[in-house]
Amino acid sequence: MPPRFEPVLAVQVEMVEPRGSTHVVVVTRAEFQRAAQQLGRSFQMQGTPQETAQRLFQSMPEEELLAEVYRGRVLSLVPLGDKGSLVPEVEAALRAKYLRWCEGRGGGDCLGLFWDGPYLRTDDRRTLALALAFGTVLDETREALGRELSPQAVLSSLVWAAGLYLALWLVPEPSTKALAASLTVLLVAWLGLDTVWGLVDGWARMANRAHEATTFAELREAGEEFGRLLGTDAARAMILAVATLSGRTLGDVAARVRSLPRLNLMQAQWEAQGLHVPVPVAVQEAVAVEVVADSSRALAVVTSPQSALAGAMLNQNSSTGASGGHTGTIEIRHRGGNVQVILGNGQRWHLPRGKWLDDIPVEDRLGDELQAAARRFAREWGPHELSIAERAAISRARAAGNAKSVAHLEGLARGRWVHEKMKNQFRQLTWSHQGVDAVDPRPGGLKYEILSGTAQNFGVHGRRMATEFFRMIFF
Structure with missing residues (x-):
């Protein structure tokens, strides 16, 4: 099927270096629960938790989010139609341990993992591992939501949405539309680029282990390892970020962002990384064609012509841009990790995995x-x-x-x-x-x-x- 082209704005991509190291903006338990309670009341449930999360991201069906593992490394997420390699006895044991874990969290299928079948598929195991990584922050969220808000349904949808967002980092040809781009902007402001990059690497390792896990203990170990990297403050930030962007439209996102705790510190960190658009405006207007990450530790948000936010590139290694002096826009990101870029001078280049703008000669x-x-x-x-x-x-x-x-x-x-x-x-x-x-x-x-x-x-x-x-x- 030919790739679908969307109208894009050829943006000036400016390489900037943060003034000093970045860090997580700390939110107290009380602040987190006040924000979670307020955001939870406006959370829109549509169908199952998994369907709600997928609709939130305008994502493809679940088959697009299954991990392809090669030599112990997650390379991409590709369609996978089978039920996995687990034998029924092992699946039954995993199911029993999961349901026992749910007993203290509302009971039953507390994360909505069995809506699509009786066994835990790849994406189910990955979502469960992420829930285990969130640890006590899930209990804080449930307590903040209160009984009248159907906390189990809301909470499971938030976990699914966070998992789908993180999964997009592993997809070479993602459908990173408005919500994913906005989440990236919000998390870079809240956590700092250093932490976001650490989470990308940590999530890849956790997804790989969850994909291969056959027991609840293995899932717990994978989740807890990621949880140690994530930490309480980043976990709170991720839950609040997903909840902030979960309304019917993005039209009221700016107001929601302004209500978040410690917004002044987030704005300061955002500016310290070379970006001066106010965080609420940047989040609302990040109608992205793609959120791009490459091996040089660069992060780009490319926006549509309708957006006032032209785009930004953050780089931890350079303050002058690519060695070739190029700016460009990714037009196609293929499933194999290769990309096609259009430079500011109109040239179009095909870059295999591992190549980037600085590999293109200054003159040709x-x-x-x-x-x-x-x-x-x-x-x-x-x-x-x-x-x-x-x-x-x-x-x-x-x-x-x-x-x-x-x-x-x-x-x-x-x-x-x-x-x-x-x-x-x-x-x-x-x-x-x-x-x-x-x-x-x-x-x-x-x-x-x-x-x-x-x-x-x-x-x-x-x-x-x-x-x-x-x-x-x-x-």
Whole structure:
């Protein structure tokens, strides 16, 4: 299925360095419970806790959130249709231990893990481990909600929503819409970038262990390890952040954020990290195309044209930006972890996992020549350039009344013609029918792919050559 493109604003991505280390803004138990009680009253339950959390994130069905593990490392979350490798006896024991744990937390299926079936699936085990990681903060939340607020349903929905949000960090091609971007902004302000990055790494380890766990003890151990990293203050912040953004729309988010405890300290920390938009405004207007994280410890929020918040990049290592001086927007983030970026100068690059903007050369004169030639040749092409075989195929499609086939065949013919003209003009390059189209054979030479600039073609080429680093020459 071709990737879905959304209108994006090519934003200036500024690399900034926090002035000093960041830290968690501490909220007392009393402050937390007052805020939880107030937010809980407006929490909107729609269906099961899992459905409520998924609807909150406008996320895909549960199959999109199952972990793919390779050599002990969580690489991505991919569809998984089976019930896992657990034998029924082990599943029964796990179920019994979970229900016993729920006895002191409202009883029954307190987290709503069995709404989709009688066994604990991968995402169920991951959610349970997260609930164990929250520890006493869940008890504080339940106490704050009170009996009249259906605390069990609200609490389980909050846990599910927090788990879905954390899971997005492991998805190479996430649907990080408004809520996830807003949560990222809120947590960076509340916890500081240092803590957020630690939670990303810790969650990946916990998700891996929960995915492989077969007993309640193993889930408890995984959850408690993450809980030690999370800590009481960050756990409170995460619960309140999810509850803050759980209204019917994002229209009243700014008012909710302003009511949070210690907002003044959050704003100060947000500004210390180089971002001067008020936190309530940043949260409400973070209508994101994507929240991007890479190996250089960079975090980006890219926004839509309708948003007043243009975007921000936080980096712990540099205050001047990428070594190449590039700014850019991620246009496609593939499931394999590879991305396609559009630079501020209009260039489009395919970056495999492990590559980033600073790997793109400052200048690429050969690529610029290729790009100009491709567009010139594309303008010169016309039906008169069709071969006899191409004319016959197009005529058959037109006679059958298949307009889509006609357009497709003409596009293919145009692409072949442009490709051949490029080969004839740039004979110094090594051309191939397999892999990347053209390679500069000189030391340090780059790779180039010639393609028509359609959404489908961009998506196909990125998926087909996920491990290659190349510039996309399109027309």
